[in-house]
Amino acid sequence: MSLRINDTIPDLTVETDQGRFSLHDWIGDNWAILFSHPKDFTPVCTTEFGAVAQLADEWAKRGVKVMGISVDGVEDHKKWKGDIKAVSGAEPGFPIIADDGLEVSKAFDMLPAEARLPDGRTPADSATVRSVFVIGPDKQLKLSMTYPMTVGRNFAEVLRAVDALQTSARENIATPANWMPGQDVVVPVAVSDRDAIAKYGAINTKLPYLRMARLPG
Numbered sequence: 142m143s144l145r146i147n148d149t150i151p152d153l154t155v156e157t158d159q160g161r162f163s164l165h166d167w168i169g170d171n172w173a174i175l176f177s178h179p180k181d182f183t184p185v186c187t188t189e190f191g192a193v194a195q196l197a198d199e200w201a202k203r204g205v206k207v208m209g210i211s212v213d214g215v216e217d218h219k220k221w222k223g224d225i226k227a228v229s230g231a232e233p234g235f236p237i238i239a240d241d242g243l244e245v246s247k248a249f250d251m252l253p254a255e256a257r258l259p260d261g262r263t264p265a266d267s268a269t270v271r272s273v274f275v276i277g278p279d280k281q282l283k284l285s286m287t288y289p290m291t292v293g294r295n296f297a298e299v300l301r302a303v304d305a306l307q308t309s310a311r312e313n314i315a316t317p318a319n320w321m322p323g324q325d326v327v328v329p330v331a332v333s334d335r336d337a338i339a340k341y342g343a344i345n346t347k348l349p350y351l352r353m354a355r356l357p358g
């Protein structure tokens with residue numbers, strides 16, 4: 142199965158270090174982030190889990206639930222969290238899926254259907270399990286990005302992308318490159334100049350198809 146933007150994610154029942162969940166029930170009416178890793182007790186992944194833990198208050202402000210995925214078992218996850226806390230100084234309070242059967246990795250198209258974990262495997266055997274998925278309250282995939290094992294993910298960018306997605310959904314606008322909250326947004330092409338001015342007070346027409354405006358408030 143290949144997941145694309147606006148596809149509904151599979152409603153898998155997953156085993157985590159905090160119990161068993163249906164993904165759809167766990168998301169509920171919230172936004173959610175699933176972020177995956179090829180193996181516990183690996184250096185880059187440990188720093189990434191720590192970065193996510195340090196942003197706990199920011200996720201909560203935005204109504205975002207976070208769940209990790211790693212192709213190891215529950216007991217390894219519990220032990221690994223001690224290392225994550227020691228390195229980051231933050232409690233990793235989010236659940237981590239024990240995807241040792243690869244069901245999630247395959248359902249989210251991170252590994253091919255025929256993939257198997259060999260005995261004595263290394264992270265290279267599941268190297269493509271290095272993705273971030275942002276999911277809306279409608280259970281649809283809103284954004285995905287995949288990194289190689291050698292490049293740590295920038296979770297400040299994930300946070301920025303969540304801000305852009307939530308603002309776009311709430312205000313029916315688009316956001317330009319490098320947009321940050323508080324900056325001007327892109328007026329949709331389908332909105333007339335008259336309606337845009339009535340809504341935003343003023344618009345900045347840079348090109349016939351590119352109009353910028355500041356959100357009220």
